[in-house]
Amino acid sequence: GAVVSQHPSRVICKSGTSVKIECRSLDFQATTMFWYRQFPKQSLMLMATSNEGSKATYEQGVEKDKFLINHASLTLSTLTVTSAHPEDSSFYICSAIGYGTEAFFGQGTRLTVV
Amino acid sequence: AQSVTQLDSHVSVSEGTPVLLRCNYSSSYSPSLFWYVQHPNKGLQLLLKYTSAATLVKGINGFEAEFKKSETSFHLTKPSAHMSDAAEYFCVVSDRSSNDYKLSFGAGTTVTVRA
Numbered sequence: 001g002a003v004v005s006q007h008p009s010r011v012i013c014k015s016g017t018s019v020k021i022e023c024r025s026l027d028f029q030a031t032t033m034f035w036y037r038q039f040p041k042q043s044l045m046l047m048a049t050s051n052e053g054s055k056a057t058y059e060q061g062v063e064k065d066k067f068l069i070n071h072a073s074l075t076l077s078t079l080t081v082t083s084a085h086p087e088d089s090s091f092y093i094c095s096a097i098g099y100g101t102e103a104f105f106g107q108g109t110r111l112t113v114v
Numbered sequence: 115a116q117s118v119t120q121l122d123s124h125v126s127v128s129e130g131t132p133v134l135l136r137c138n139y140s141s142s143y144s145p146s147l148f149w150y151v152q153h154p155n156k157g158l159q160l161l162l163k164y165t166s167a168a169t170l171v172k173g174i175n176g177f178e179a180e181f182k183k184s185e186t187s188f189h190l191t192k193p194s195a196h197m198s199d200a201a202e203y204f205c206v207v208s209d210r211s212s213n214d215y216k217l218s219f220g221a222g223t224t225v226t227v228r229a
Binding site: 004006034041042043044046049091093095102103104105106107108110 | 148150155156157158159160163204208216217219220221222224
C-alpha cells in the first residue's frame with residue numbers, strides 16, 4: 001500500500017512555543033490530506049481537511065489561528081501548533097487520499113507541552 | 115450524513131479463539147466501509163475495506179468482514195486470535211457520494227488477548 005510519513009513521531013516543547021508537524025505522501029500524490037487529534041483511549045477527531053494549493057477547511061470548534069495548516073504541494077502538508085499550551089498535548093495523526101477512496105495514515109505524532 | 119456505531123468498547127478473548135467486533139453504520143448514500151487497527155502510539159493500519167464489490171471482504175492477518183446492507187452492519191471477524199491482535203480497532207465509513215472523502219470513525223474497540 002501507499003506510504004504516508006509523519007514527522008516527528010514524538011516532540012516535547014515548552015509552553016508558548018510553536019511546533020510544526022509534517023505529513024508526506026511518499027509514493028503518491030495526495031489530493032486531500034486530513035489532520036486528526038486523538039485523546040487517550042478515544043477515537044480520532046477530525047480537525048481539518050486540506051487540499052493542495054487552497055486554504056484548509058476547519059471543523060467546528062477548531063481554532064484556525066492556533067492550528068495552522070499548509071498544503072503547499074501534492075506530497076506535503078504541515079500542521080503548526082502555535083503558542084502551544086499543556087492542553088494541546090495530544091496524539092496528532094494525518095491521513096492522505098490520492099485518486100482512490102482509501103485513506104493512508106501517518107504514524108502519528110505525540111505532542112507533549114510542558 | 116454518515117455515522118458509525120461500534121457496539122463493544124472492549125472485547126477480551128483467549129488466544130486461538132474467534133474474535134467478533136461489531137459495527138453498524140448509517141449513510142445516506144452508498145458507503146465505503148473500512149476497518150483499521152491501531153497499536154499503542156502508532157498510526158492506523160488498514161485491515162480491509164468494502165467499496166461495493168464482494169460483500170464478504172478478506173483482509174490482512176486473517177481478518178474478514180461481511181457487508182450486510184439489510185442490517186447496516188459490517189462486523190469484523192477472525193477465526194483464531196493471536197497475541198499480536200491485541201490493539202484498538204476502528205470501524206470507519208466514507209460517503210462515496212461526497213467529494214470531500216470525509217471519514218467517520220467509530221469510538222473504537224479495544225481487543226485484549228489472553229494467553
